[in-house]
Amino acid sequence: xxxxxxxxxxxxxxxxxxxxxxxxxxxxxxxxxxxxxxxxxxxxxxxxxxxxxxxxxxxxxxxxxxxxxxxxxxxxxxxxxxxxxxxxxxxxxxxxxxxxxxxxxxxxxxxxxxxxxxxxxxxxxxxxxxxxxxxxxxxxxxxxxxxxxxxxxxxxxxxxxxxxxxxxxxxxxxxxxxxxxxxxxxxxxxxxxxxxxxxxxxxxxxxxxxxxxxxxxxxxxxxxxxxxxxxxxxxxxxx
Amino acid sequence: xxxxxxxxxxxxxxxxxxxxxxxxxxxxxxxxxxxxxxxxxxxxxxxxxxxxxxxxxxxxxxxxxxxxxxxxxxxxxxxxxxxxxxxxxxxxxxxxxxxxxxxxxxxxxxxxxxxxxxxxxxxxxxxxxxxxxxxxxxxxxxxxxxxxxxxxxxxxxxxxxxxxxxxxxxxxxxxxxxxxxxxxxxxxxxxxxxxxxxxxxxxxxxxxxxxxxxxxxxxxxxxxxxxxxxxxxxxxxxxxxxxxxxxxxxxxxxxxxxxxxxxxxxxxxxxxxxxxxxxxxxxxxxxxxxxxxxxxxxxxxxxxxxxxxxxxxxxxxxxxxxxxxxxxxxxxxxxxxxxxxxxxxxxxxxxxxxxxxxxxx
Numbered sequence: 001x002x003x004x005x006x007x008x009x010x011x012x013x014x015x016x017x018x019x020x021x022x023x024x025x026x027x028x029x030x031x032x033x034x035x036x037x038x039x040x041x042x043x044x045x046x047x048x049x050x051x052x053x054x055x056x057x058x059x060x061x062x063x064x065x066x067x068x069x070x071x072x073x074x075x076x077x078x079x080x081x082x083x084x085x086x087x088x089x090x091x092x093x094x095x096x097x098x099x100x101x102x103x104x105x106x107x108x109x110x111x112x113x114x115x116x117x118x119x120x121x122x123x124x125x126x127x128x129x130x131x132x133x134x135x136x137x138x139x140x141x142x143x144x145x146x147x148x149x150x151x152x153x154x155x156x157x158x159x160x161x162x163x164x165x166x167x168x169x170x171x172x173x174x175x176x177x178x179x180x181x182x183x184x185x186x187x188x189x190x191x192x193x194x195x196x197x198x199x200x201x202x203x204x205x206x207x208x209x210x211x212x213x214x215x216x217x218x219x220x221x222x223x224x225x226x227x228x229x230x231x232x233x234x235x236x237x238x239x
Numbered sequence: 240x241x242x243x244x245x246x247x248x249x250x251x252x253x254x255x256x257x258x259x260x261x262x263x264x265x266x267x268x269x270x271x272x273x274x275x276x277x278x279x280x281x282x283x284x285x286x287x288x289x290x291x292x293x294x295x296x297x298x299x300x301x302x303x304x305x306x307x308x309x310x311x312x313x314x315x316x317x318x319x320x321x322x323x324x325x326x327x328x329x330x331x332x333x334x335x336x337x338x339x340x341x342x343x344x345x346x347x348x349x350x351x352x353x354x355x356x357x358x359x360x361x362x363x364x365x366x367x368x369x370x371x372x373x374x375x376x377x378x379x380x381x382x383x384x385x386x387x388x389x390x391x392x393x394x395x396x397x398x399x400x401x402x403x404x405x406x407x408x409x410x411x412x413x414x415x416x417x418x419x420x421x422x423x424x425x426x427x428x429x430x431x432x433x434x435x436x437x438x439x440x441x442x443x444x445x446x447x448x449x450x451x452x453x454x455x456x457x458x459x460x461x462x463x464x465x466x467x468x469x470x471x472x473x474x475x476x477x478x479x480x481x482x483x484x485x486x487x488x489x490x491x492x493x494x495x496x497x498x499x500x501x502x503x504x505x506x507x508x509x510x511x512x513x514x515x516x517x518x519x520x521x522x523x524x525x526x527x528x529x530x531x532x533x534x535x536x537x538x539x540x541x542x543x544x545x546x547x548x549x550x551x552x553x554x555x556x557x558x559x560x561x562x563x564x565x566x567x568x569x570x571x572x573x574x575x576x577x578x579x580x581x582x583x584x585x586x587x588x589x590x591x592x593x594x595x596x597x598x599x600x
Contacts, residue, residue: 050462076464084462090455092521093448096585101452104445106464111249111445111583119247119585131585154463 001028002061003158003189009048009058011213018044019055020213026158031190033200033221036210037233042193043085045210046162049191050082051075063157076106081156085163085193087143091136095127095146098135099153106154118153124179125149141168148176152183159183161192165199173199209233247587251443251580259578270428274421275411282424286492288534289427293485294507295514295526296434297478302512303521304442305474306454308361311368312482312508314352314375317501319345319483320490321379327397329384334393335402335426338487345483348375349476357471369504376502390497398494423492430488434481439523442581450474505548513551517558519565523579528567 004026011019018041026032036042047053049060051072060068067075076082090098099121103114122128125145130138135146144164151159161180165173177199184190184203194200200207200221207224209217211233217224224230274282294312301307319341326337356367380388398404399415407418441447452460453467460467486507490496500506510533518529536554540547562569571577 052458052462071461073461073464073466076462082462084459088456088459088462090452090459092455093451094582094584097448097451097583100583101448101460101465102463105449105452108464111448115249115583115585116247119588122585123588128588132582150463 002026003028003030003063004049004191005061006049007059007061009055009060011044011048011053011055018213019048022058022213022215024208024215024218026189026191028157029184029187029189030206031184031192031204033204033207034191034193034210035195035197035200035207035224040210041213042210043162044213046082046160046191046193049160050080076154077108079155079157080160081106081151081154081158082160083144083147083151083162083164087140087147089135089138089143089146089150091134093135094132095135095138095149096122096131098146098150102150102153103155106156114153121149121152124182125152126175141172144168145176148179156188158189158191161190161194163193163195165194165196168196177202247585250584250586251582255576255578256580263578267428267432271425274417274424279417279420282420283492284534286420286424286427288530289424289431290485290489291511291514291533292526292530293427293431293434294482294511295518295530296431296438296523297482297485298508298511299515299520299523299526300438300441300474301478303515303525304447304450304454305471306457307471307475308365309368310365310504310508310512311370311372312478312511313502313504313506314368314372315345315348315479315482316486316489316507317372317379317498318348318375319486320496320501321382321385322483323487323490324385324391324393324496325382327393328391333400333402334397334491335422338426338484338491341487342480342484345486346476346480348483349479352479353472353475357468357475372502372504376498379502380498386497388498390495390500392496393491393494398491401491420492423488427485427488430481430484435523437477437481439579439581442523442579446470446473447581448583510551513555515565516555517565519567519569519571521564522567522571523581524571524577525565525567529565532566 002025007023009019009022022045034042034045044053048055051067051070055068059066062075062080063078090101093101096118099118100111100115103109103118104111107114122131125148127142127145127149130142138146148161148164165176168176173196180190180203190203192200192204204221206219207221208215209224209230216233217227217230273285294316298309298312301309322341322344323334323337326332326340327334332340352371356364356371359367385391398419401419401422403422404415404418407413407421408415413421449460449465450470452465453470457467490501514529514533515526517532518527519525536551540550558565
């Protein structure tokens with residue numbers, strides 16, 4: 001069963017093609033990594049999937065329904081959770097309240113039904129000590145964790161992670177990978193954009209390589225890493 | 240079994256909530272008795288304070304909670320007032336019934352208004368609301384049956400025979416004019432209590448939490464499933480309904496209307512913003528502190544002509560610079576006292592031991 005399917009999705013900003021005939025599918029409970037050089041269109045691809053940008057052509061199916069023209073809010077309600085590359089916390093709300101919003105609205109429940117779950121997510125993501133602190137006062141690292149925690153609170157079937165491991169120390173990265181593996185183990189499908197390859201490869205089953213808005217490779221991490229084209233473009237290795 | 244199962248609780252109340260609640264009920268009950276105890280002048284002053292507080296709570300709801308910074312709320316004050324005059328003069332309605340109709344009509348006016356202004360963001364929204372207020376003023380100034388540009392007065396018998404005035408004359412032996420003042424005062428008091436109750440109830444609800452998320456970051460709010468547009472539209476319509484009622488009620492008491500007064504940006508928006516800003520934007524307490532301060536400043540500086548506005552402006556700037564969250568914000572940060580707490584604080588589990596006295600953000 002596929003949870004997400006893109007068919008020939010294209011998008012241009014003026015003369016610049018940011019997505020060209022992108023087609024791929026993600027199975028239920030699968031983890032897919034997306035890599036590519038800066039400016040390859042990775043975040044744009046995320047915004048196309050979540051509905052923040054409308055494609056010029058092509059279709060996007062999520063959970064068996066055509067969502068190509070569906071608003072981001074509705075996609076969230078049908079089970080799509082996302083993080084932003086540049087964290088976007090609700091700064092005047094506390095960390096716990098940030099999760100309460102996501103939990104009650106994103107999962108369509110009452111506050112009292114989701115408060116325990118939100119607290120447990122804070123424990124899992126290591127933010128519990130900051131529960132009653134205003135989100136505006138968090139460090140970048142904590143903001144990235146909050147992005148993940150807030151996305152989880154919406155009870156997603158598909159979790160879209162946009163560069164959340166960047167800038168972490170080795171130890172922090174390991175704990176983040178463990179958190180994401182645990183989420184994935186519960187059957188949540190994950191699409192993860194990341195530059196930290198070893199973190200990515202320890203979670204995902206397949207890798208997708210983007211270059212100038214085109215998919216230039218999709219396969220298991222070993223296959224992708226062995227590909228000559230990928231090594232030249234992405235890793236910058238002359239072969 | 241030594242296994243500790245963390246159990247979580249969410250708290251919003253704090254130690255000042257209960258005594259304050261009792262004090263608030265006592266104050267409101269006392270306020271109901273005021274017209275029987277004090278002179279007409281005091282009743283009129285209190286009426287002014289109450290109606291300004293209603294307007295301030297509404298503006299605070301728009302700007303402080305929904306991020307809708309309007310400088311055109313005089314559109315709804317003036318439109319509500321004119322709608323009330325039209326009902327009374329053209330259709331012979333009782334002024335108090337007309338006040339309710341005016342609220343409904345103001346809300347209807349907000350629908351086309353929102354259609355235009357909601358396409359605008361930030362400062363453009365603010366300017367858009369002002370433009371619309373001017374348009375409504377210019378249109379109503381053409382209405383000859385209501386006095387056109389020079390305005391008109393409510394017929395004497397309309398206020399004299401208002402519902403309840405006769406009863407109060409018999410019950411308390413009041414003159415018709417005093418009874419009219421007392422009646423409008425009581426309605427203003429009820430309106431104020433209902434408005435504060437509505438705003439606080441909204442903020443404590445799930446919708447209030449969503450509203451705060453929309454104010455802080457609309458894109459992220461949509462991404463977690465909040466219907467930002469519907470939320471803002473609801474607040475905008477509710478504020479225009481209450482503002483329309485307040486406007487109509489103010490002009491039942493004034494009994495004389497003109498387009499320039501009813502759509503005055505100074506009286507119904509600039510003063511209201513001043514009240515909210517010096518009191519503390521984004522809190523229920525702020526406008527209450529602000530309106531009391533505003534009333535005393537107005538009386539203190541009334542004799543100084545245009546210096547009065549200069550002084551208000553100067554005070555506003557100083558507060559914005561040195562206490563950006565207003566005087567209540569300053570007080571609340573220092574003391575931790577919140578009379579209308581809305582924060583959802585997580586308690587329980589490991590938090591009980593590690594973090595006992597977390598400040599209120």
